[in-house]
Amino acid sequence: MDALGRHILAEVFGCDHDTLNNPQKIEKIMVDAALKAGAEIREVAFHKFSPMGVSGVVIISESHLAIHTWPELGYAALDVFTCGDAVDPWVACNDIVENFHAENVTATESRRGIFNTPYGKDDLG
Amino acid sequence: MDALGRHILAEVFGCDHDTLNNPQKIEKIMVDAALKAGAEIREVAFHKFSPMGVSGVVIISESHLAIHTWPELGYAALDVFTCGDAVDPWVACNDIVENFHAENVTATESRRGIFNTPYGKDDLG
Numbered sequence: 001m002d003a004l005g006r007h008i009l010a011e012v013f014g015c016d017h018d019t020l021n022n023p024q025k026i027e028k029i030m031v032d033a034a035l036k037a038g039a040e041i042r043e044v045a046f047h048k049f050s051p052m053g054v055s056g057v058v059i060i061s062e063s064h065l066a067i068h069t070w071p072e073l074g075y076a077a078l079d080v081f082t083c084g085d086a087v088d089p090w091v092a093c094n095d096i097v098e099n100f101h102a103e104n105v106t107a108t109e110s111r112r113g114i115f116n117t118p119y120g121k122d123d124l125g
Numbered sequence: 126m127d128a129l130g131r132h133i134l135a136e137v138f139g140c141d142h143d144t145l146n147n148p149q150k151i152e153k154i155m156v157d158a159a160l161k162a163g164a165e166i167r168e169v170a171f172h173k174f175s176p177m178g179v180s181g182v183v184i185i186s187e188s189h190l191a192i193h194t195w196p197e198l199g200y201a202a203l204d205v206f207t208c209g210d211a212v213d214p215w216v217a218c219n220d221i222v223e224n225f226h227a228e229n230v231t232a233t234e235s236r237r238g239i240f241n242t243p244y245g246k247d248d249l250g
Contacts, residue, residue, distance in 0.1 A: 001241075004195065004200070005193075005202065007134065007202075009132065009134075009235055009237070011237065011238065011239075041192055042172045042180065042231070043170040043171075043172050043182075044170075045168040045169075045170040045182065045184055047168050047184055048168045049186070055167065055184050055188065055189065057168075057170065057182040057184060057189060057191070058182070059170055059172050059180050061174070061181060063180065063193050063202075064180065064191055064193070066182070066191065066204075066206075068130075068188050068189070068208070070129065070238065072144070073238070073240065075238055075240075077129070077130065077132075077188075077206070077237045077238055079191075079204070079206075081191075081193075081202070083193070083202075089220075090189075108235075110134055110233075112134070112136065112202045113136065113195065113198070113200055113202055114136075115198065115200075119241060
């Protein structure tokens with residue numbers, strides 16, 4: 001049974017406060033991590049909340065990376081979802097965690113789009 | 126133990142092909158679903174792939190909704206992540222699934238950002 005993609009949900013604790021409240025810095029970290037993993041960037045959207053916190057998404061050809069930060073808690077909810085075999089989501093995830101100077105991380109990987117033919121190729125036109 | 130948010134990963138099968146390949150229609154379905162759930166829209170980014178498939182994200186004040194579609198497989202990978210108690214992610218998820226005319230869905234809910242104080246309030250400034 002093959003899956004179209006792999007989706008990491010990472011709970012990132014003990015991060016640097018200033019980084020988690022800086023949308024430009026987070027955007028650069030996320031984009032750089034996606035590129036480091038070999039992904040192709042398609043769209044980027046980030047938003048800074050008042051009084052603090054950042055949400056952002058990097059849409060890549062292979063799916064997306066998403067982040068929501070709570071600087072006051074040193075916490076970030078990070079998603080890295082990649083499809084295909086060319087891009088390893090853990091490369092991007094680990095790079096982001098390192099740049100956030102996280103103290104600890106809990107991450108799970110879910111397989112998305114499982115079909116009983118390789119990538120559903122029998123159904124592809 | 127309280128969680129900051131709830132994150133639904135939904136595997137949506139047997140969807141309408143034309144809907145899954147129409148970025149404008151998907152964007153409207155996603156935005157309408159977010160609003161129906163009571164969320165506040167912050168950023169919207171959608172991308173159409175060649176020859177087919179759509180990826181898109183709606184950033185809301187309460188986190189995000191994301192979609193990746195494979196029209197040729199009738200499949201969509203849907204995420205609905207909401208924080209706080211005001212917005213129920215299942216309202217948005219169910220609304221999207223209904224509008225995709227899905228035949229079947231497998232969905233899991235993950236709790237994100239679990240702290241041992243209510244919403245980490247002891248740490249909030």
